[in-house]
Amino acid sequence: MTQPKPLPADPIAEAHRQWKAHGWGGVADGMAAVTSVMRAQQILLARVDEVLRPLDLTFARYELLMLLLFSRRGSLPLSRIGSLLQVHPTSVTSAVDRLEARGQVRRQPHPTDRRAVLAEITDEGRATALAATTRLNESVFADPGLPENGVTELVDLLTDLRSRAGDF
Template identity: 35%
Template sequence: MSDDATADAARRAWRAMSDLVLDADRRTAVTEALGLSFARTRALRRLVDQPLTLRELAARLGADPPYATLIVDDLQERGLVQRTPHPDDRRAKLVQLTAAGRAAAVRAREILDQPPPALRALPPDEVASLLRVLERLQQLAADGGD
Protein backbone atom coordinates (compact mmCIF):
# COMPACT_ATOMS: atom_id res chain seq x y z
CA MET A 1 0.00 0.00 0.00
CA SER A 2 1.37 3.44 -0.90
CA ASP A 3 2.00 6.10 1.74
CA ASP A 4 -1.03 8.06 0.46
CA ALA A 5 -3.25 4.99 0.56
CA THR A 6 -2.02 4.12 4.05
CA ALA A 7 -2.67 7.68 5.25
CA ASP A 8 -6.15 7.61 3.70
CA ALA A 9 -6.94 4.24 5.29
CA ALA A 10 -5.71 5.53 8.67
CA ARG A 11 -7.96 8.61 8.36
CA ARG A 12 -10.96 6.44 7.47
CA ALA A 13 -10.24 4.07 10.37
CA TRP A 14 -9.88 7.02 12.76
CA ARG A 15 -13.14 8.54 11.54
CA ALA A 16 -14.96 5.22 12.00
CA MET A 17 -13.56 4.78 15.53
CA SER A 18 -14.44 8.36 16.42
CA ASP A 19 -18.00 7.96 15.14
CA LEU A 20 -18.46 4.86 17.28
CA VAL A 21 -16.77 6.18 20.42
CA LEU A 22 -18.25 9.67 20.36
CA ASP A 23 -21.76 8.27 20.02
CA ALA A 24 -24.17 10.99 21.15
CA ASP A 25 -26.74 8.40 22.22
CA ARG A 26 -24.39 7.05 24.90
CA ARG A 27 -23.71 10.55 26.21
CA THR A 28 -27.44 11.21 26.28
CA ALA A 29 -28.04 7.97 28.19
CA VAL A 30 -25.52 9.00 30.88
CA THR A 31 -26.92 12.52 31.07
CA GLU A 32 -30.47 11.25 31.47
CA ALA A 33 -29.56 8.50 33.96
CA LEU A 34 -27.62 10.84 36.25
CA GLY A 35 -29.43 14.12 35.66
CA LEU A 36 -26.06 15.77 35.03
CA SER A 37 -24.42 17.34 32.03
CA PHE A 38 -21.78 15.20 30.38
CA ALA A 39 -19.07 17.65 31.54
CA ARG A 40 -20.11 17.08 35.16
CA THR A 41 -20.15 13.33 34.59
CA ARG A 42 -16.63 13.53 33.16
CA ALA A 43 -15.51 15.41 36.28
CA LEU A 44 -16.90 12.67 38.52
CA ARG A 45 -15.14 10.02 36.45
CA ARG A 46 -11.80 11.88 36.73
CA LEU A 47 -12.12 11.86 40.53
CA VAL A 48 -12.75 8.12 40.93
CA ASP A 49 -9.11 7.12 41.43
CA GLN A 50 -8.04 9.95 43.71
CA PRO A 51 -8.91 13.43 44.92
CA LEU A 52 -7.53 16.24 42.77
CA THR A 53 -6.92 19.92 43.23
CA LEU A 54 -9.18 22.15 41.21
CA ARG A 55 -6.25 23.00 38.92
CA GLU A 56 -5.49 19.30 38.35
CA LEU A 57 -9.14 18.56 37.65
CA ALA A 58 -9.34 21.45 35.19
CA ALA A 59 -6.28 20.12 33.36
CA ARG A 60 -7.73 16.61 33.18
CA LEU A 61 -10.98 17.99 31.83
CA GLY A 62 -9.22 20.24 29.32
CA ALA A 63 -11.06 23.18 30.85
CA ASP A 64 -9.99 26.47 32.36
CA PRO A 65 -10.02 26.73 36.18
CA PRO A 66 -13.04 29.09 36.36
CA TYR A 67 -15.18 26.62 34.39
CA ALA A 68 -13.92 23.73 36.53
CA THR A 69 -14.90 25.77 39.60
CA LEU A 70 -18.46 26.13 38.26
CA ILE A 71 -18.63 22.37 37.69
CA VAL A 72 -17.31 21.59 41.18
CA ASP A 73 -19.63 24.14 42.79
CA ASP A 74 -22.62 22.46 41.14
CA LEU A 75 -21.43 18.95 42.04
CA GLN A 76 -20.88 20.07 45.63
CA GLU A 77 -24.38 21.55 45.83
CA ARG A 78 -25.71 18.18 44.66
CA GLY A 79 -23.73 16.37 47.35
CA LEU A 80 -21.54 14.52 44.85
CA VAL A 81 -18.16 16.04 45.77
CA GLN A 82 -16.63 17.82 48.70
CA ARG A 83 -13.67 20.11 49.08
CA THR A 84 -11.14 19.27 51.77
CA PRO A 85 -7.91 20.97 52.82
CA HIS A 86 -4.84 19.87 50.88
CA PRO A 87 -2.44 18.12 53.29
CA ASP A 88 0.66 19.81 51.83
CA ASP A 89 -0.59 23.18 50.58
CA ARG A 90 -2.68 25.43 52.83
CA ARG A 91 -3.78 27.49 49.82
CA ALA A 92 -5.20 24.53 47.89
CA LYS A 93 -8.26 22.36 48.37
CA LEU A 94 -8.74 18.82 47.21
CA VAL A 95 -11.93 17.85 45.42
CA GLN A 96 -13.07 14.34 46.26
CA LEU A 97 -16.11 12.23 45.64
CA THR A 98 -18.72 11.64 48.28
CA ALA A 99 -20.39 8.22 48.49
CA ALA A 100 -23.17 9.53 46.24
CA GLY A 101 -20.60 10.92 43.81
CA ARG A 102 -18.77 7.59 43.69
CA ALA A 103 -22.07 5.79 43.01
CA ALA A 104 -22.86 8.23 40.18
CA ALA A 105 -19.38 7.76 38.67
CA VAL A 106 -19.78 3.97 38.84
CA ARG A 107 -23.19 4.23 37.17
CA ALA A 108 -21.72 6.42 34.41
CA ARG A 109 -18.94 3.90 33.85
CA GLU A 110 -21.48 1.06 33.64
CA ILE A 111 -23.40 2.91 30.93
CA LEU A 112 -20.34 4.05 28.99
CA ASP A 113 -18.66 0.63 29.17
CA GLN A 114 -21.58 -1.07 27.43
CA PRO A 115 -20.44 -1.80 23.89
CA PRO A 116 -22.77 -0.67 21.14
CA PRO A 117 -24.98 -3.33 19.56
CA ALA A 118 -22.87 -3.38 16.38
CA LEU A 119 -19.77 -4.38 18.35
CA ARG A 120 -21.68 -7.05 20.26
CA ALA A 121 -22.91 -8.43 16.94
CA LEU A 122 -19.40 -9.15 15.66
CA PRO A 123 -18.14 -12.72 15.78
CA PRO A 124 -15.83 -13.45 18.75
CA ASP A 125 -12.71 -13.79 16.55
CA GLU A 126 -13.29 -10.33 15.05
CA VAL A 127 -13.78 -8.81 18.51
CA ALA A 128 -10.51 -10.45 19.61
CA SER A 129 -8.72 -9.07 16.52
CA LEU A 130 -10.10 -5.59 17.14
CA LEU A 131 -9.01 -5.75 20.78
CA ARG A 132 -5.45 -6.75 19.76
CA VAL A 133 -5.22 -3.83 17.33
CA LEU A 134 -6.59 -1.32 19.85
CA GLU A 135 -4.27 -2.57 22.61
CA ARG A 136 -1.35 -2.25 20.18
CA LEU A 137 -2.41 1.33 19.40
CA GLN A 138 -2.58 2.10 23.12
CA GLN A 139 0.91 0.72 23.60
CA LEU A 140 2.29 2.72 20.67
CA ALA A 141 0.68 5.88 22.04
CA ALA A 142 2.12 5.21 25.51
CA ASP A 143 5.57 4.70 23.95
CA GLY A 144 5.36 8.03 22.14
CA GLY A 145 3.99 6.80 18.83
CA ASP A 146 7.07 4.90 17.70
Template identity: 35%
Template sequence: MSDSPVVLRDLLMGATRTLRRRWHDLLNPWELSPHEHRALRVIGDTDTPIRLGVVAKALRIAPRSATEVVDRLESRGLTERLPDPADRRAVCVQLTDNGRTVLDE
Protein backbone atom coordinates in the same frame (compact mmCIF):
# COMPACT_ATOMS: atom_id res chain seq x y z
CA MET B 1 -3.14 2.66 -3.41
CA SER B 2 -3.46 6.43 -3.22
CA ASP B 3 -7.05 6.03 -1.96
CA SER B 4 -6.01 3.95 1.08
CA PRO B 5 -5.19 6.89 3.40
CA VAL B 6 -8.54 8.51 2.58
CA VAL B 7 -10.44 5.30 3.28
CA LEU B 8 -8.55 4.73 6.53
CA ARG B 9 -9.14 8.35 7.59
CA ASP B 10 -12.86 8.06 6.84
CA LEU B 11 -13.11 4.79 8.76
CA LEU B 12 -11.32 6.29 11.74
CA MET B 13 -13.51 9.41 11.74
CA GLY B 14 -16.66 7.28 11.46
CA ALA B 15 -15.55 5.06 14.34
CA THR B 16 -14.72 8.12 16.45
CA ARG B 17 -18.15 9.67 15.82
CA THR B 18 -19.87 6.39 16.66
CA LEU B 19 -17.92 6.00 19.91
CA ARG B 20 -18.62 9.61 20.92
CA ARG B 21 -22.35 9.18 20.22
CA ARG B 22 -22.50 5.90 22.19
CA TRP B 23 -20.56 7.47 25.08
CA HIS B 24 -23.09 10.32 25.26
CA ASP B 25 -26.01 7.88 25.05
CA LEU B 26 -24.57 5.73 27.86
CA LEU B 27 -24.05 8.73 30.16
CA ASN B 28 -27.39 10.37 29.37
CA PRO B 29 -29.33 8.74 32.27
CA TRP B 30 -26.97 10.47 34.71
CA GLU B 31 -26.85 13.70 32.68
CA LEU B 32 -23.05 13.55 32.60
CA SER B 33 -20.73 14.67 29.85
CA PRO B 34 -17.74 12.47 29.04
CA HIS B 35 -15.45 15.05 30.73
CA GLU B 36 -17.58 15.00 33.87
CA HIS B 37 -17.59 11.22 33.96
CA ARG B 38 -13.82 11.07 33.54
CA ALA B 39 -13.42 13.65 36.32
CA LEU B 40 -15.64 11.59 38.62
CA ARG B 41 -13.46 8.54 37.91
CA VAL B 42 -10.25 10.45 38.62
CA ILE B 43 -11.63 11.94 41.83
CA GLY B 44 -13.14 8.62 42.88
CA ASP B 45 -9.95 6.63 42.29
CA THR B 46 -8.67 7.72 45.69
CA ASP B 47 -10.24 7.67 49.13
CA THR B 48 -8.58 10.95 50.02
CA PRO B 49 -9.31 14.39 48.57
CA ILE B 50 -7.12 15.37 45.62
CA ARG B 51 -6.03 18.74 44.33
CA LEU B 52 -7.77 20.26 41.34
CA GLY B 53 -4.39 20.39 39.59
CA VAL B 54 -4.16 16.61 39.81
CA VAL B 55 -7.60 16.34 38.21
CA ALA B 56 -6.53 18.71 35.42
CA LYS B 57 -3.35 16.76 34.77
CA ALA B 58 -5.17 13.40 34.71
CA LEU B 59 -7.75 14.77 32.25
CA ARG B 60 -5.03 16.51 30.21
CA ILE B 61 -6.86 19.83 30.39
CA ALA B 62 -6.02 23.28 31.70
CA PRO B 63 -6.53 23.85 35.42
CA ARG B 64 -9.24 26.44 34.64
CA SER B 65 -11.14 23.84 32.60
CA ALA B 66 -10.88 21.34 35.45
CA THR B 67 -12.31 23.98 37.78
CA GLU B 68 -15.30 24.38 35.44
CA VAL B 69 -15.88 20.62 35.28
CA VAL B 70 -15.69 20.32 39.07
CA ASP B 71 -18.00 23.36 39.41
CA ARG B 72 -20.65 21.51 37.40
CA LEU B 73 -20.19 18.32 39.43
CA GLU B 74 -20.34 20.27 42.68
CA SER B 75 -23.51 22.11 41.63
CA ARG B 76 -25.16 18.71 41.22
CA GLY B 77 -23.95 17.49 44.61
CA LEU B 78 -21.52 14.92 43.18
CA THR B 79 -18.31 16.47 44.53
CA GLU B 80 -17.29 18.81 47.29
CA ARG B 81 -14.30 21.09 47.73
CA LEU B 82 -12.13 21.04 50.82
CA PRO B 83 -9.12 23.08 51.88
CA ASP B 84 -5.81 21.30 51.36
CA PRO B 85 -4.45 20.59 54.86
CA ALA B 86 -0.88 20.85 53.56
CA ASP B 87 -1.29 24.16 51.69
CA ARG B 88 -3.95 26.67 52.65
CA ARG B 89 -3.79 28.23 49.16
CA ALA B 90 -4.75 24.96 47.45
CA VAL B 91 -8.17 23.37 47.10
CA CYS B 92 -8.92 19.66 47.09
CA VAL B 93 -11.97 17.84 45.83
CA GLN B 94 -13.61 14.57 46.77
CA LEU B 95 -16.75 12.68 45.85
CA THR B 96 -19.88 13.05 47.92
CA ASP B 97 -21.92 9.97 48.79
CA ASN B 98 -24.17 10.83 45.85
CA GLY B 99 -21.13 11.15 43.58
CA ARG B 100 -19.90 7.74 44.70
CA THR B 101 -23.32 6.24 43.96
CA VAL B 102 -23.39 7.75 40.47
CA LEU B 103 -19.86 6.57 39.76
CA ASP B 104 -20.64 3.06 40.98
CA GLU B 105 -23.72 2.90 38.75
Protein backbone atom coordinates in the same frame (compact mmCIF):
# COMPACT_ATOMS: atom_id res chain seq x y z
CA MET C 1 -31.27 7.28 19.93
CA THR C 2 -32.40 7.08 16.33
CA GLN C 3 -29.59 5.85 14.12
CA PRO C 4 -29.11 7.75 10.86
CA LYS C 5 -29.64 5.77 7.69
CA PRO C 6 -26.35 4.13 6.67
CA LEU C 7 -24.61 5.63 3.67
CA PRO C 8 -24.57 3.54 0.49
CA ALA C 9 -20.75 3.59 0.39
CA ASP C 10 -17.86 4.32 2.76
CA PRO C 11 -17.02 8.04 2.41
CA ILE C 12 -13.54 7.50 3.87
CA ALA C 13 -12.78 4.87 1.23
CA GLU C 14 -13.96 7.36 -1.40
CA ALA C 15 -11.76 10.09 0.08
CA HIS C 16 -8.86 7.62 0.02
CA ARG C 17 -9.53 6.97 -3.68
CA GLN C 18 -9.73 10.71 -4.37
CA TRP C 19 -6.47 11.36 -2.50
CA LYS C 20 -4.74 8.89 -4.78
CA ALA C 21 -6.41 10.29 -7.90
CA HIS C 22 -5.24 13.81 -7.04
CA GLY C 23 -1.62 12.78 -6.64
CA TRP C 24 -1.52 12.40 -2.86
CA GLY C 25 -1.19 8.61 -2.89
CA GLY C 26 1.80 8.67 -0.58
CA VAL C 27 -0.31 10.04 2.26
CA ALA C 28 -3.70 8.56 1.34
CA ASP C 29 -3.38 5.74 3.86
CA GLY C 30 -2.48 8.19 6.64
CA MET C 31 -5.43 10.42 5.76
CA ALA C 32 -7.76 7.41 5.85
CA ALA C 33 -6.33 6.28 9.20
CA VAL C 34 -6.69 9.70 10.83
CA THR C 35 -10.17 10.25 9.42
CA SER C 36 -11.25 6.74 10.47
CA VAL C 37 -10.06 7.27 14.05
CA MET C 38 -11.85 10.61 14.22
CA ARG C 39 -15.09 9.11 12.90
CA ALA C 40 -14.78 6.15 15.29
CA GLN C 41 -14.39 8.64 18.15
CA GLN C 42 -17.64 10.33 17.10
CA ILE C 43 -19.46 6.98 17.00
CA LEU C 44 -18.16 5.88 20.41
CA LEU C 45 -18.80 9.26 22.01
CA ALA C 46 -22.40 9.18 20.75
CA ARG C 47 -22.86 5.74 22.35
CA VAL C 48 -21.34 6.90 25.63
CA ASP C 49 -23.38 10.12 25.63
CA GLU C 50 -26.58 8.14 25.13
CA VAL C 51 -25.79 6.03 28.21
CA LEU C 52 -24.68 8.95 30.41
CA ARG C 53 -27.36 11.47 29.40
CA PRO C 54 -30.05 10.04 31.76
CA LEU C 55 -27.58 10.53 34.63
CA ASP C 56 -26.95 14.12 33.50
CA LEU C 57 -23.26 13.34 32.96
CA THR C 58 -20.83 14.02 30.18
CA PHE C 59 -17.90 11.68 29.63
CA ALA C 60 -15.55 14.36 30.98
CA ARG C 61 -17.52 14.61 34.24
CA TYR C 62 -17.74 10.82 34.44
CA GLU C 63 -13.95 10.57 34.07
CA LEU C 64 -13.49 13.11 36.84
CA LEU C 65 -15.81 11.19 39.18
CA MET C 66 -14.00 7.94 38.43
CA LEU C 67 -10.60 9.54 39.00
CA LEU C 68 -11.76 10.71 42.43
CA LEU C 69 -13.41 7.35 43.15
CA PHE C 70 -10.14 5.54 42.39
CA SER C 71 -7.97 7.95 44.39
CA ARG C 72 -6.78 6.80 47.82
CA ARG C 73 -8.61 9.51 49.75
CA GLY C 74 -11.45 10.27 47.34
CA SER C 75 -9.95 13.68 46.69
CA LEU C 76 -7.29 15.27 44.53
CA PRO C 77 -5.96 18.78 43.93
CA LEU C 78 -7.61 20.43 40.93
CA SER C 79 -4.20 20.86 39.28
CA ARG C 80 -3.51 17.12 39.62
CA ILE C 81 -6.91 16.30 38.09
CA GLY C 82 -6.09 18.42 35.05
CA SER C 83 -2.74 16.72 34.67
CA LEU C 84 -4.14 13.18 34.99
CA LEU C 85 -7.08 13.84 32.66
CA GLN C 86 -4.85 15.85 30.32
CA VAL C 87 -7.22 18.78 30.14
CA HIS C 88 -6.91 22.53 30.60
CA PRO C 89 -7.45 23.89 34.14
CA THR C 90 -10.54 25.75 32.91
CA SER C 91 -12.12 22.44 31.89
CA VAL C 92 -11.43 21.00 35.35
CA THR C 93 -12.97 24.04 37.02
CA SER C 94 -16.06 23.81 34.82
CA ALA C 95 -16.53 20.09 35.45
CA VAL C 96 -16.03 20.50 39.20
CA ASP C 97 -18.51 23.41 39.22
CA ARG C 98 -21.17 21.26 37.54
CA LEU C 99 -20.55 18.24 39.76
CA GLU C 100 -20.48 20.43 42.87
CA ALA C 101 -23.82 22.01 41.91
CA ARG C 102 -25.28 18.48 41.79
CA GLY C 103 -23.80 17.49 45.15
CA GLN C 104 -21.45 14.92 43.62
CA VAL C 105 -18.20 16.72 44.43
CA ARG C 106 -17.22 19.30 47.01
CA ARG C 107 -14.26 21.63 47.13
CA GLN C 108 -12.04 21.41 50.19
CA PRO C 109 -8.99 23.39 51.21
CA HIS C 110 -5.77 21.42 50.83
CA PRO C 111 -4.57 20.37 54.30
CA THR C 112 -0.93 21.34 53.71
CA ASP C 113 -0.91 23.74 50.75
CA ARG C 114 -2.98 26.89 51.26
CA ARG C 115 -2.76 27.70 47.53
CA ALA C 116 -4.34 24.41 46.43
CA VAL C 117 -7.96 23.29 46.41
CA LEU C 118 -9.08 19.67 46.51
CA ALA C 119 -12.07 18.20 44.73
CA GLU C 120 -13.59 15.50 46.92
CA ILE C 121 -16.17 12.96 45.78
CA THR C 122 -19.35 12.79 47.85
CA ASP C 123 -21.54 9.78 48.56
CA GLU C 124 -23.88 11.02 45.83
CA GLY C 125 -20.92 11.24 43.45
CA ARG C 126 -19.85 7.69 44.30
CA ALA C 127 -23.35 6.38 43.68
CA THR C 128 -23.57 8.22 40.35
CA ALA C 129 -20.11 7.04 39.25
CA LEU C 130 -20.96 3.43 40.06
CA ALA C 131 -24.36 3.62 38.33
CA ALA C 132 -22.75 5.17 35.25
CA THR C 133 -20.03 2.51 35.24
CA THR C 134 -22.60 -0.28 35.39
CA ARG C 135 -24.45 1.23 32.44
CA LEU C 136 -21.30 1.82 30.42
CA ASN C 137 -19.97 -1.67 31.15
CA GLU C 138 -23.23 -3.23 29.94
CA SER C 139 -23.97 -0.99 26.96
CA VAL C 140 -20.60 0.12 25.60
CA PHE C 141 -17.53 -1.47 27.15
CA ALA C 142 -18.78 -5.08 26.93
CA ASP C 143 -19.18 -4.66 23.17
CA PRO C 144 -17.31 -1.69 21.73
CA GLY C 145 -18.20 -2.84 18.22
CA LEU C 146 -15.11 -4.84 17.35
CA PRO C 147 -14.33 -8.54 17.33
CA GLU C 148 -12.64 -9.62 20.58
CA ASN C 149 -9.13 -9.87 19.12
CA GLY C 150 -9.70 -6.53 17.39
CA VAL C 151 -10.11 -4.77 20.74
CA THR C 152 -6.66 -5.83 21.91
CA GLU C 153 -5.11 -4.96 18.55
CA LEU C 154 -6.72 -1.53 18.55
CA VAL C 155 -5.63 -0.77 22.12
CA ASP C 156 -2.07 -1.82 21.25
CA LEU C 157 -2.00 0.34 18.11
CA LEU C 158 -3.44 3.37 19.87
CA THR C 159 -1.04 2.89 22.80
CA ASP C 160 1.83 3.03 20.30
CA LEU C 161 0.37 6.16 18.71
CA ARG C 162 -0.08 7.85 22.10
CA SER C 163 3.43 6.87 23.21
CA ARG C 164 5.02 8.21 20.02
CA ALA C 165 3.11 11.46 20.51
CA GLY C 166 4.62 11.83 23.98
CA ASP C 167 1.31 11.21 25.72
CA PHE C 168 3.09 9.26 28.46
